[in-house]
Amino acid sequence: MKSSGNESPTLWPPSASLENLRARANLLRRIREFFAEREVLEVETPLLSRHATVDRHIESFRCNDGRWLQTSPEFAMKRLLCAGSGPIWQLCKVFRHEESGRWHNPEFSLLEWYRPGYDHHRLMDEMEALLQACGVAMPQVCLRLSYREAFQGYAGLDPWIATLAELRSGLEQRGHSLPRNLEPAELEDRDFWLDLWMSLVVGPQLGQDQPCFLYDFPASQAALARVRGEVAERFEVFWRGVELANGFHELADAGEQQRRFEADQAWRRDRARAVPDYDAQLIAALRQGLPDCAGVALGVDRLLMLLLEAPALAAVLAFDDARA
Template sequence: MHTPSGQAWRPTADRAALQARATLYATIRAFFSAAGVLEVETPLLSRAAVTDPALDSLKTQLALAGFAAERPLYLHTSPEFAMKRLLAAGSGPIYQICKVFRDGERGRRHHPEFSLLEWYRPGWNTERLMDEVAALVKLALDQPALPVACVTYRALFQTQLDLDPWQADLETLRATARRVGLSGVAELDLDRDGWLDLLLTHCLEPTLGRDCLTFVCDYPPSQAALARVKYSDAVLVAERFELYYQGLELANGFAELSDAEEQRARFEADLAQRRACGQPEPPLDEALLAALAHGLPECAGVALGLDRLLMLALGVTDIAAVLSFSIECA
């Protein structure tokens, strides 16, 4: 949102947007209170950081006795790690509304500081959690009759791009990107997941959720992150889903991985990939791994972007319009 010269002190959101956020948060809290889900709060700062090569953490230093000056603290990209420690300690179902931070993300739909709703349901599978996500989003948008659809990641690529993401080699993926008219394809040097992500974000996402809430589920196992994997239709898939509405990704959910050794192996694979690409290598979250080793209850969890949900509710296309102050005038 453009701020006239000399008025940079002004908010980027108007009063209606501020009121809409307050109403949304009250709706969320009432929804979870009625469902018996406990609201929690966890630290924004951690000695460890996310290892995912696609995410970059912001960091700071703490001038406090007992902390080495050279050891940074990281602003979390999600409250997931700390919330799983609560789950392992017996918290039961929990949710949190908080600010999260991701470096290098700025655009009409992205902001380095944004608001996230994250919740976990012990004893639930992803299908049951998707039902709850849809119910909450329909309530937040005041669209109780909004239809809901679900498509597998594999079927989406097969029907829309005529390729099988489990079988296609790199040249087939490159040829598909060229065929659908993506520019600069010849110069790109991407791995399989890089090509799949390019095709998803540039070709498929804009078509998703145009007349209904659309869940995409059963992702490639290489994109499992912190999700369990299972066999479905004779292929290994990640028990993961994402929610789209009006071409906008709103939520990312998992059947949560509870195996500490498998999670450590995934973290270390992430670090190896970061090392190969010259990216910073943050310290592993040993506290999370210890919590998993202690015993994380079988559960499903999801993170939902509240700023994007507000954008849809208000019909705006720039995230700055729902933020009191964007990063440019903070």
């Protein structure tokens, strides 16, 4: 058989050990048992779509035929909720155009579920139960902090009143190098600086002993969550300084969701980013009615990596991006 010339004698083996692959299978079994016991319906939705996320912080893979690989099953699952599915969950592969690294792989496994009748606080309760079922040791209930409390406790500033000058100078005083070639719009973007503080200062300190839940983000960071006054009804889960999950008390207002999509498109257009069509099917479904619900997405590969104390995601993937 003629060689293609692309073989590598060092890259053909799996990136994960067989022991870790068995641990992965055991984790997936525990997840399925968890939702089966609660009679939550497992669903499958397309990985290929004619629409893509317009999230400002996520880049999608586009196929040659113009369709997109999905970064999350969220939009399709919400369409199922609008059709009367009741509580649903899904474990699937998703794709995000980002560099490979210790905590990132362009293709990864995402667990996502939705609970009609829940708000974000009740869903945090269930997330805590899931983590316990997956083997996360919890000697006591998980710490829960508001976004504001976390910044005050771990960064020594109030994210609601700190000035842009204070946010910029504070990072430099802590010895953090600021990104180069910042655009004028980024220099004046409050959320850009708060995100830097979260990734460089606050986040790495969260959940060192056991998972920590961070809730009630600034309204400007609502994404697909409801807004209550000056806060967005969303939460994130951190364990050992790593973000594991992101959840929302889901926005059900079709008009508001469309406005947010269009604002994100304008933001991307102003910065010469790819501007996909937003998911008009989701807007149509929301106009029919999304039940009051909360939803959350959990990075399964990161969870397994932390459970096994593995050095990198590659150690829990059969074949990481370099070997795919």
